[in-house]
Amino acid sequence: MAATDTDTEILPEIELGEEQEIDLPWNVLVLNDPVNLMSYVAFVLRKLFGYSQDKARRLMLEVHERGRSVVWTGSRERAELYVQQLQGHQLLARIEQVKG
Amino acid sequence: MKLTTFSDEAWGFSVLAGHEVELLRNIASAADPVGCGDAERRLYQPPMDEPGEEEKTFLDDWEDFVTIEYRQQFVAAVAVVEGDLGGIEPCTDDCAAGQEGEAELFSLRIPVAHAESWFSALNQARLVLANRFELFDSRGEEAVSVSWDEGRPVATLAAGSANAHSPNERVFAYFRSQAFGFIQEWIVANVFTRGF
Numbered sequence: 629m630a631a632t633d634t635d636t637e638i639l640p641e642i643e644l645g646e647e648q649e650i651d652l653p654w655n656v657l658v659l660n661d662p663v664n665l666m667s668y669v670a671f672v673l674r675k676l677f678g679y680s681q682d683k684a685r686r687l688m689l690e691v692h693e694r695g696r697s698v699v700w701t702g703s704r705e706r707a708e709l710y711v712q713q714l715q716g717h718q719l720l721a722r723i724e725q726v727k728g
Numbered sequence: 729m730k731l732t733t734f735s736d737e738a739w740g741f742s743v744l745a746g747h748e749v750e751l752l753r754n755i756a757s758a759a760d761p762v763g764c765g766d767a768e769r770r771l772y773q774p775p776m777d778e779p780g781e782e783e784k785t786f787l788d789d790w791e792d793f794v795t796i797e798y799r800q801q802f803v804a805a806v807a808v809v810e811g812d813l814g815g816i817e818p819c820t821d822d823c824a825a826g827q828e829g830e831a832e833l834f835s836l837r838i839p840v841a842h843a844e845s846w847f848s849a850l851n852q853a854r855l856v857l858a859n860r861f862e863l864f865d866s867r868g869e870e871a872v873s874v875s876w877d878e879g880r881p882v883a884t885l886a887a888g889s890a891n892a893h894s895p896n897e898r899v900f901a902y903f904r905s906q907a908f909g910f911i912q913e914w915i916v917a918n919v920f921t922r923g924f
Contacts, residue, residue: 668912
């Protein structure tokens, strides 16, 4: 429903200080290492993130060919949990905040 | 050595020669990172690179809680493997059928539920061997290459690749790592992916 002029309320502008900056999302990175098998990396990505075989394979190849791949992006809390699970499977994994 | 799925609940090894039994019994000692800082750091990783000062508490908590959990988890996996190895028994006539020679052969049956522990222990062993014996250079290239001469493998160390261990020890570590990797590939293809 469209608002009429009389319903429109103008809110004061709020200045965001340093501590009030809107949080940028966090990336979960998987890094290449020469020991982990390619088939295993793809398997773990499917198991933890529920990705399709094609998507897991594409991400695994990105890790292998480019040295790293962003396998998930979102809240810091979940990113920490995913990195914990990936490292628990002995993959090289890190969290990194998305650059603003 | 032959890898087999026995049923939905078990997989394992058959036609194991004595030296292959020794290879499997070597998994636990190969997986022990003690005395190798690089292997320790590879197994127990930080959650982020180049953290700022504001991450100190997070990193301390990670060290205190998450790393300890990994240690327990990894040690438990190796213990499962060691327990399973207690079940190695001489091959039955069926298992040894078609095999030449008179050397004693063995078999080992492992519950499917233990496959993740086996994979983890084998992976720990390969990660530790790779770091302890520097089996890869800084670009991830293998330090050992193998060629074949009249059916025999001939291993060569890359030029300039030095390590505290002798070339023979490093080549032996390389072959152990390759054998463990072969078992891992089989587990991924035949046990892990059954449900996918």
